[in-house]
Amino acid sequence: MKEITYPFINLANVKGVLIDLDNTIYDFETPHQKAILASYHFFKKIISFEEFKEKYSFILHENIKGGLPCQHSRYHIFRQIAEEKNLPYPWLMAEKVNLAFWNVFIKNMKVDKNALAFLKETKKKNIPVCLVTDLLASIQTRKLKRLGIAFYIDFMVSNDEVYCDKPDKRMFEAALKKLHLSAQDVIMIGDNPKRDILGADRMGIKSYLVTFKEGKNKFL
Ligand SMILES: [Mg+2]
Numbered sequence: 001m002k003e004i005t006y007p008f009i010n011l012a013n014v015k016g017v018l019i020d021l022d023n024t025i026y027d028f029e030t031p032h033q034k035a036i037l038a039s040y041h042f043f044k045k046i047i048s049f050e051e052f053k054e055k056y057s058f059i060l061h062e063n064i065k066g067g068l069p070c071q072h073s074r075y076h077i078f079r080q081i082a083e084e085k086n087l088p089y090p091w092l093m094a095e096k097v098n099l100a101f102w103n104v105f106i107k108n109m110k111v112d113k114n115a116l117a118f119l120k121e122t123k124k125k126n127i128p129v130c131l132v133t134d135l136l137a138s139i140q141t142r143k144l145k146r147l148g149i150a151f152y153i154d155f156m157v158s159n160d161e162v163y164c165d166k167p168d169k170r171m172f173e174a175a176l177k178k179l180h181l182s183a184q185d186v187i188m189i190g191d192n193p194k195r196d197i198l199g200a201d202r203m204g205i206k207s208y209l210v211t212f213k214e215g216k217n218k219f220l
Pocket residue numbers: 020021022023024190191192
C-alpha cells in the first residue's frame with residue numbers, strides 16, 4: 001500500500017473543497033491488482049494471466065479514451081473478453097466477474113492516513129467537501145462507505161451524473177452548484193495533472209496535486 005503525499009494546503013479563506021477519490025484518498029493500484037487476479041479466476045481455463053491482464057488493460061484504456069461514463073465499466077471489459085473467447089452467455093459471465101471484481105477491490109481498500117488527516121481538518125474548520133470523481137456513483141459510494149469516510153464527504157459529483165469525465169468543466173460546475181459557491185471560494189485536490197489540475201485551472205479554481213513521493217503531511 002503506497003502512501004499519498006499531500007502538499008501544504010492553506011485552508012484560510014477556503015469555503016469549500018473539491019476532491020478526487022481514486023489515488024487521492026486511497027491507493028488505487030493495490031486493490032486493483034487484487035481485483036484483476038480475482039477476475040482472472042473465471043477465465044483461467046481458457047486464457048493465460050498475462051494475456052488476460054493485457055486484454056483488460058487494452059480494453060480499459062481504449063474505452064476510457066471515449067470520455068463517456070459507461071466506458072469505465074468493467075462489466076463490458078469482461079463481456080468483451082468472454083465474447084472474444086466464445087464463452088457461452090458472455091453477458092451472464094460479465095455480471096458475475098464484475099461483481100467479484102468490485103467485491104475484492106472494495107474489500108482491499110484502505111484510506112490513506114494523510115488524506116484522512118486532511119479530511120478531518122476540513123471537518124474541524126466546517127468546510128464542506130464535494131467529491132468529484134470519474135467513476136459511477138454506485139461504485140464510489142460503496143468505496144466511501146468501506147473507507148469509513150462518508151462522514152467527511154458532504155456531496156458527490158460522479159461522471160454518470162454529469163455525463164462526462166474531468167477535465168470537462170461540467171464536472172466542476174456541478175460541484176460548485178451543490179456547494180452554492182464560486183470558483184474563487186474553493187480548492188481542488190487530486191492526483192491527475194490533466195483531469196484534476198488542468199480541469200480546475202480552466203475553471204479558475206486553485207488546485208493542489210497529491211503525489212506518491214516520500215514526504216511529510218503538514219496536517220500530521
Ligand atoms: Mg484520481
